[in-house]
Amino acid sequence: MAQKRQIHFSAYLVGTGIHVASWRLPSAQRNASIDLEFYKKMAQTAERGKFDIAFIADSLAVNEDSHPNILNRFEPTTLLAALAGATSKIGLVATASTTYHEPYNLARLFASVDHISNGRAGWNMVTTGDATGETGRNFSRQSHVEHDERYKQAEEFIDVVQGLWDSWEDDAFVQDKESGVYFDPQKLHRLHYKGQYYSVQGPLNIGRSRQGQPVIVQAGASEPGQRLAARTAEVVFSHVKDFEKAKAFYKSLKGKLADFGRTPDQLHILQGISPIVADSKEEAEAINRQLHDLLLPEQGLRFLSGYLGKVDFSKYTLDTPAAEVEFPPDNGIQSHFERMTELIQKENPTLRELYALLEGGVNRELVGTPEQIADVLEKWFTEGAADGFMFVAPILPQGLEDFVDKVVPILQERGLYRLDYEGDTLRDHLGLRKPVNRFAANSQVLTNVEA
Amino acid sequence: MAQKRQIHFSAYLVGTGIHVASWRLPSAQRNASIDLEFYKKMAQTAERGKFDIAFIADSLAVNEDSHPNILNRFEPTTLLAALAGATSKIGLVATASTTYHEPYNLARLFASVDHISNGRAGWNMVTTGDATGETGRNFSRQSHVEHDERYKQAEEFIDVVQGLWDSWEDDAFVQDKESGVYFDPQKLHRLHYKGQYYSVQGPLNIGRSRQGQPVIVQAGASEPGQRLAARTAEVVFSHVKDFEKAKAFYKSLKGKLADFGRTPDQLHILQGISPIVADSKEEAEAINRQLHDLLLPEQGLRFLSGYLGKVDFSKYTLDTPAAEVEFPPDNGIQSHFERMTELIQKENPTLRELYALLEGGVNRELVGTPEQIADVLEKWFTEGAADGFMFVAPILPQGLEDFVDKVVPILQERGLYRLDYEGDTLRDHLGLRKPVNRFAANSQVLTNVEA
Incomplete structure (x- = not known):
């Protein structure tokens, strides 16, 4: 990547915003969490801001104390498929659990979104924490899988999913009408995976997309989480609020990549931010107080x-x-x-x-003017605390619109952020290569050449 | 339903068509099976023909001998979500297996498509036959579940899914900004299901759609399949080719509905047809021969x-x-x-x-002129062999376009088929009531009144 390093942004889309009282604001739209038009507009706003990613989080259990915006929500992969038709450039990433899905089904869902979006899909793989046991009780399980066990299972899960995604080489479907040969059997590959948790034969019934495979995203901060990220992730969402700690995490995780034969530019670390931006510091503080009072x-x-x-x-x-x-x-x-x-x-x-x-859904140090916000982001980006940011707006769609209209232009002027998309796939935006099919005859050679 | 009884149509959309050699025709589009624009156009053609349903079949394993159009295909629920944005009236139904999904995940997928399409979704529940054992080997299973066992499990599965779909009453989300009350806890219902195969607590994290719940579709012809259909299905796809047998099946299945307190108009039986229609019988025969020669x-x-x-x-x-x-x-x-x-x-x-x-993908008795095809369909419909038809075109998109342009107008002229949609949801098209929420305080009363 000879290109100048640039900030990457992901927009976390969740109803009226991450602040638990955001739905009570006079401007908040009723039913935002289940209104497709609302989500389409937000994805389009993020695309107008040249964001890399429109992101949909997920959970597999709710109760009386859940965040209001997650009680009545779309299933994420079907939502991404619907958003694909309303956008043309922005990456589309959703959370899905390795603990409560079958890898064959999950591989299909994300591969399908990758085709539907013409190469813009990503999967945020989570192992699903379940402090209350409620998730397990939605899935006929007596008890939740322990933390470290979940990560061992997740390692197998991702190996199966990525292996299935390579079932067909890119030129497997020759479709020779003359001879009646639809595909080249040499380019069809069964996985024959046999692990401790999963045995999966393959092949998958869908081929590779324009970007090869969906991008792998992770968020685990624990030691097994970091190990899994260093091994597999291409984007990591982190939520470290302290600058020095964020630098330490950044250095630690990037340092682990070499253990798996990977280079630092093959994994982007995005720090979560929840700013409130307004034309004056006082105005931003007033919005924050309003939210606080509604809580x-x-x-x-x-x-x-x-x-x-x-x-x-x-x-x-x-x-x-x-x-x-x-x-x-x-x-x-x-x-x-x-x-x-x-x-x-x-x-x-x-x-x-x-x-x-x-x-509270707001970073106290990120309540201020566009310049103040831009200064903080520039510092984190240039001083080794982040490759970019997961923008978790306290208030939606307002917070995202303000950020795109007011903060993004400043970062563009400073040369820290793209003026426009330079490619069409999520891998293009992230500067990631299309992965070589592991089964292709020349894949080993190519890997060595490119490494 | 005081309305005049009318034919219902479903369009089976699968790449270049159901005939295994259809992809070899000179007119066949390469990559049709994985081209979203191709599917969008077909769904729009079916909508132009006022079809009730655009239907996507599915399977969970492929091999060298599979139909070419299913080797590289979209995952069905994400495809439906994408098709929802390209259509506005037609129902969107896909197959999904009760044997290889978790009911909580599947309930979310179809409920989400139902919201994304504004009340047009349906689920074709199948138990998944697996003669070769290949499906099980994609899901870490040693052996496939036996036929009758699969149906017992399916009964529990559907009870869980439909129960989860009623987790929230229609007016549960009061969103009172003043008091800070987001939902009425009296209108949130946990399922607490405990069966032999599934234990699912709930609630689901998505509410009911405009049509209440997705429409339930089934295809099982076996005795346990018919029992399950009589108990739960609202549409049944059948593939009986013989007229007298189709009448017998129709009578038998409709006769079983009373056992479950249901009336005959609560279940539509659609017979599968694969016609070749052309302006002359000779032309239709020539197309059929061309397909046969390519096989x-x-x-x-x-x-x-x-x-x-x-x-x-x-x-x-x-x-x-x-x-x-x-x-x-x-x-x-x-x-x-x-x-x-x-x-x-x-x-x-x-x-x-x-x-x-x-x-072969073609009904030999349905190779002919538009009038000849219309005559057969009229006979089956009026003489008690079908409520409508699953149109499984040998050649796509041509077969569907010809049918819509040439056969549909004849059926409309004869008063057998709608001139336009009279409602917006799939239940509207099928003349099915929006189901009352089973947990609602007055649901028992309402059920008795309406039955």
Whole structure:
């Protein structure tokens, strides 16, 4: 990649926004979470902002304490297929779990979206934390798979999926009408995978897309998560809020790539940001205060307990110091739990303050003017804390529109961000090569030449 | 339903058509099976013809002997989501297996397509025959589930899926910005299903669509298949070629509905037809001959063995009488096997003749002029053999275009077929009521009133 390094952006699309009270704003659209036109417009806005990715998160269980925007939502792969027709350049990435899908089915879903979008699909593979056991109970399982076990299973899962995606070489379908030969049997490959968790024969009933295979995205911050990312991921979403820690994570993860014969530019680290941008710092602060005032503290806490394990908050008042709360043994999302523990030690918040601090949906240091936001992003990008950002807007669609209209032009002027797309596939946007088919006769040679 | 009874049509969309040699025609489009624009145009043609349904079949394993049009194909639910944006009225139905999916995932996929299409989705539930064991080997299974066991499991599966679809009452999401109440907890319902095969708690993370729930479609002709259809199906695809047998099947299946408290108009029986229509009988015959001449007999036989179990055809010549062939014990598609056995007894074909007779992709009695085709359909419809037809075109898109342009107007003139859609949802087209939510306080009363 001789090209100048540029910031990459992903837009996290979720109803009225990630702030748990965003739906209460006067401007918030009712039913946003299940309105296809609403999602189409957001994807188009992100595409207008030349984002690499429109991103759809997912979960496999909801309850009374879930974020309002995830109670009534589209299934992500079908949503991506629908968004493909409303966009032409932006990458389309969704979350799907390795613990609750069959690899053959999942390989098909994402390969199909990759064809439907003409080479713009990506899969955010997650192993699915399930602190409350609720997900397992939606899938006829008595208990949830343990954290490290999930990652071992995930390694097999991804090997099966990527192997299935190479079932057919790119020129397998000769379709010779004269002779009646539809495909070259030498270019059809069965996987014959036999592992501890999966045995999958293949072939898959869909060929490779214009970009070869969907892009692999991950978010795991734990040690097994980082190992899996270094081995397989092409984009990593991280949620480290502290600049020095983000630098350390960036260096650590990029440093692990060589163990798997990979170079640092083969994996992009995008840090999650939830800014509030306005023409003045005061205006941005006012929006943040409005959101904060709309938040019912009890709701914030109940929402937290969905992430962090079932906490019996009824034993406490809102003024109880969070340090006195008994949290259950962690089988949830490890990075969330660690961040909370640290915040409690450092800032000693009350329960009333905890949600806003931890998961309020807004980065306090990113409430400001377009220039202030751009300065922070430039620093993180140029000083080795991020290759780009997962933009998790507190308020949608407003936050995304403001960011695209006000922050993006500044980054473009500074030469940090593309003026337009230079290719058509997600791999093009990310500067990733089309992967060589592992079964092709000359794949080994090609790999050596290109490495 | 005081309305006049009208024919219902479903268009089976599969690449260049169901005839195994259709891709070899000079007019056949390369890569049709994986070209989204090709599928969009076909769905639009069927919509122009006021069809009830655009239908996508599926399978979960392919091999060297598979139909060319299913080797490289879209995953059906993502394809439906993409087709939803290219159409506005036609119902969108796809096949998915109860044996190889988790009910929670499948319930989401079809509910999501139902929202994306604004109430036009249907699910063709199949239990997946697997004569060769290949499907199981794509899903980490040692052996395939037996026929009757599959149907028991399917009964539980459909109960779970339909139960999950009712997780939220239609007015559950009150979204009261003032009070901060997003939903009415009285209108959120957990399923708490506990069966022999599945234990699923719920709720689903998506609400009901404009038509309430996706339409349930089935195709099973076996005794357990008919029982399941009588209990649950709203559309049944049948493939009986003989008029008297089709009448008997129609009467038998409709007669079973009362056992489940249902009325005959709550289930539509569509008979599969594969006509070749042309301006003259001679022209239609010529097209049929052209297809027949393009068929390599060995390919036809290999294709058969994919359906009927792995037969070692190398032991025979093309001139061997089919009656001498040893077929393996049947765990495939029962109706296909029975039809073959019967044909062999009745017509004593050679192996060369067997494929064309059995699965040639053309109904011999439906090769003719638009009037001749219309006459046959009218007879089947008015004399109690069908409520409509699954149009499985030998050649696509040509066969569908010809049918829409030439046969449909005749049926409209005869008052047998709608001049235009009268509603917007698939249930509207089929004259099916929006199902009452089973958990709603007044659902029992309503059910009694309407029954």
